[in-house]
Amino acid sequence: MNKIFTKPKSLKPNVMHYCPGCGHSIIHRLVGETIDELEIQERTLGVPPAGCAVLAYNYFDVDMGEAPHGRAIAVATGLKRVLPDRVVFTYQGDGDIAAIGTAEIIHAANRGEKVTAIFVNNGTYGMTGGQMAPTTLAGMNSTTTPGGRDVARDGAPLDLTQMLATAKGSVYLERVTVASPKHIRQAKKAIKKAFQVQLDGLGFSLVEVLSPCPTNWKMAPVPAYEWTLQEMTKIFPLGVIKDITGYDEK
Numbered sequence: 001m002n003k004i005f006t007k008p009k010s011l012k013p014n015v016m017h018y019c020p021g022c023g024h025s026i027i028h029r030l031v032g033e034t035i036d037e038l039e040i041q042e043r044t045l046g047v048p049p050a051g052c053a054v055l056a057y058n059y060f061d062v063d064m065g066e067a068p069h070g071r072a073i074a075v076a077t078g079l080k081r082v083l084p085d086r087v088v089f090t091y092q093g094d095g096d097i098a099a100i101g102t103a104e105i106i107h108a109a110n111r112g113e114k115v116t117a118i119f120v121n122n123g124t125y126g127m128t129g130g131q132m133a134p135t136t137l138a139g140m141n142s143t144t145t146p147g148g149r150d151v152a153r154d155g156a157p158l159d160l161t162q163m164l165a166t167a168k169g170s171v172y173l174e175r176v177t178v179a180s181p182k183h184i185r186q187a188k189k190a191i192k193k194a195f196q197v198q199l200d201g202l203g204f205s206l207v208e209v210l211s212p213c214p215t216n217w218k219m220a221p222v223p224a225y226e227w228t229l230q231e232m233t234k235i236f237p238l239g240v241i242k243d244i245t246g247y248d249e250k
């Protein structure tokens, strides 16, 4: 029989620890496929977050670092500057990149660091039990907002990727989701393009991926995927947020 679907070479054969229906496993696969297709496995360096993806080094079959909460992009910056021929990416949740790591990410984008960030927005701190993240939607329950996020009290959801668009050194920013097969294909294209931006030495690139966290949303996987598409995209609309690559003009 002709095998037409296999695990990417850049993912180890380990069984992932993510909950059923978690978007992290799909996003890992898309990054793995990208690394395979660009033939950069031997020179890729990944930096995982402090979050549910903290064990990403058990899954990606490339050289992996580790960083304290929020500091992945700072570690990636150092790695890329010391080893400019490497392809360096971070993999960060919203609590990681948009709360404790806000300062690092803004300045890395502004400096135009030639690294790629994969920003997984699931609207919650997944690993530590579902407290409110900067991205938690208005009215959304979390362990720290049991009656729902109240904008007057807790502030509005933070659109980090829009903020990064104002940074002079950001070159390509896109928001995608993995909430349906069609959207997964679009997410793959965006992730591959973000890596290409780095390979072409253009500057900072980031892909934000809207991703379900069925466990902390207290939903079964299918409703969680539907909710991602219906509700999260209202506040975090999908699409290219900044693209000054000039690729389309070629």
Ligand SMILES: Cc1ncc(C[n+]2csc(CCOP(=O)(O)OP(=O)(O)O)c2C)c(N)n1
Residues within 6 Å of the ligand: 049, 050, 051, 052, 053, 068, 069, 092, 093, 094, 095, 096, 097, 100, 120, 122, 124, 125, 126, 127, 128, 133
């Ligand atoms: C410096 C530091 N502060 C806080 C923590 C605790 N911590 C670990 S994971 C995590 C939540 C991460 O949530 P998020 O980035 O949204 O990722 P997710 O788990 O949802 O994928 C927190 C607060 C930590 N490990 N290190």
Ligand code: SF4
Residues within 6 Å of the ligand: 017, 018, 019, 021, 022, 023, 024, 052, 122, 126, 127, 212, 213, 214, 215, 216
């Ligand atoms: S807690 Fe949420 S983000 Fe973490 S593995 Fe489970 S579903 Fe995924």
